[in-house]
Amino acid sequence: MSLLSIAQWAQATDFFTAIRGSWDVYPIIMSSHLAGIALFGGTILATDLRLLGVALGKRPVADVVGQLRPLKHLGLTIVVICGILMLGSKAEEYYYNIFFRAKMTILALIVIHALVFRPSVYSRAAEFDRTGVIPGRAKLAACLSLLLWTSMVICGRGIGYIEPPLDKIHAQGSAPATTTAPYGHGSVTARF
Amino acid sequence: MFLAVANPLNSSELIFPTLEVIHIVGFAVLVGTIALVDFRLLNLGMRRQKVAELAQDLAPWTLIGLTMVLLSGPLMFSSDPDMYYLNRSFQVKMVLLLLAIVFQYTIHRKATKSEGQPFRQKLVACVSMALWTGVVFGGIFIGFV
Numbered sequence: 493m494s495l496l497s498i499a500q501w502a503q504a505t506d507f508f509t510a511i512r513g514s515w516d517v518y519p520i521i522m523s524s525h526l527a528g529i530a531l532f533g534g535t536i537l538a539t540d541l542r543l544l545g546v547a548l549g550k551r552p553v554a555d556v557v558g559q560l561r562p563l564k565h566l567g568l569t570i571v572v573i574c575g576i577l578m579l580g581s582k583a584e585e586y587y588y589n590i591f592f593r594a595k596m597t598i599l600a601l602i603v604i605h606a607l608v609f610r611p612s613v614y615s616r617a618a619e620f621d622r623t624g625v626i627p628g629r630a631k632l633a634a635c636l637s638l639l640l641w642t643s644m645v646i647c648g649r650g651i652g653y654i655e656p657p658l659d660k661i662h663a664q665g666s667a668p669a670t671t672t673a674p675y676g677h678g679s680v681t682a683r684f
Numbered sequence: 685m686f687l688a689v690a691n692p693l694n695s696s697e698l699i700f701p702t703l704e705v706i707h708i709v710g711f712a713v714l715v716g717t718i719a720l721v722d723f724r725l726l727n728l729g730m731r732r733q734k735v736a737e738l739a740q741d742l743a744p745w746t747l748i749g750l751t752m753v754l755l756s757g758p759l760m761f762s763s764d765p766d767m768y769y770l771n772r773s774f775q776v777k778m779v780l781l782l783l784a785i786v787f788q789y790t791i792h793r794k795a796t797k798s799e800g801q802p803f804r805q806k807l808v809a810c811v812s813m814a815l816w817t818g819v820v821f822g823g824i825f826i827g828f829v
Contacts, residue, residue, distance in 0.1 A: 645712070
């Protein structure tokens with residue numbers, strides 16, 4: 493089973509067809525995605541700026557990192573759930589969308605970032621407080637984190653600017669035609 | 685008197701999406717930092733800090749975020765003023781934005797300075813979150829109404 497056929501199957505399910513067919517459910521999910529980004533982004537920013545020594549300087553690093561973690565996870569959960577709902581409802585379009593592919597690539601880099609820097613930086617914040625020095629690798633982790641998440645925003649916004657010509661793709665017979673409900677008023681090219 | 689000159693914003697297809705990204709990053713910084721203070725007011729996060737201290741530490745970043753959205757927003761508006769002006773979601777967003785900003789720098793600020801009024805602080809946090817979430821929804825729905 494190819495990724496494309498999984499995408500076509502997912503968006504043809506009753507659940508995702510209903511989301512796609514409704515004019516207001518999709519933007520509500522998108523707004524929640526963005527509100528989640530604000531919460532998530534706020535916690536990331538505060539954590540990274542603390543590591544860089546430019547914000548919350550009076551608080552121990554371990555305090556900032558540790559206390560922000562639950563809020564960060566809450567934001568991430570909102571973002572991921574809404575993201576999956578949007579992806580599922582227009583899965584085939586996303587499959588062909590170059591910005592979506594780039595976004596998933598960056599997401600993979602973010603996972604690698606977490607695997608590398610969580611044991612060496614984020615879990616060792618108490619050590620930085622004891623020695624009073626924030627090592628270079630912690631600052632590198634913070635800079636990379638800010639860079640990667642900003643790239644996520646750029647690619648996320650980019651997704652809306654591309655509308656893969658599914659009609660043409662289907663007509664060429666390179667992919668089996670699917671029966672999908674017409675898109676709601678909110679096309680993915682919508683500006684805001 | 686207005687001169688009928690072309691808006692340079694519309695001369696390149698990259699300018700608008702760039703403004704949008706600045707707008708999104710800006711509001712993430714703006715709303716994110718306010719949300720952290722709101723969660724603290726609700727006693728749901730950052731509990732080891734005093735409210736006043738956290739609010740004071742994050743205030744410059746809130747202002748940076750606000751500056752980013754208030755610079756990028758009007759430029760985006762200028763690319764197609766007629767559309768935005770008549771857009772119901774945009775109108776709602778502007779009202780909520782005005783309320784949210786005024787609330788932030790009056791009642792919200794006062795609540796972060798006064799310790800020992802837990803109910804009032806929680807109420808302020810809820811209103812703040814509702815207003816800013818409303819602004820985000822208003823922004824997204826501009827493209828859908």
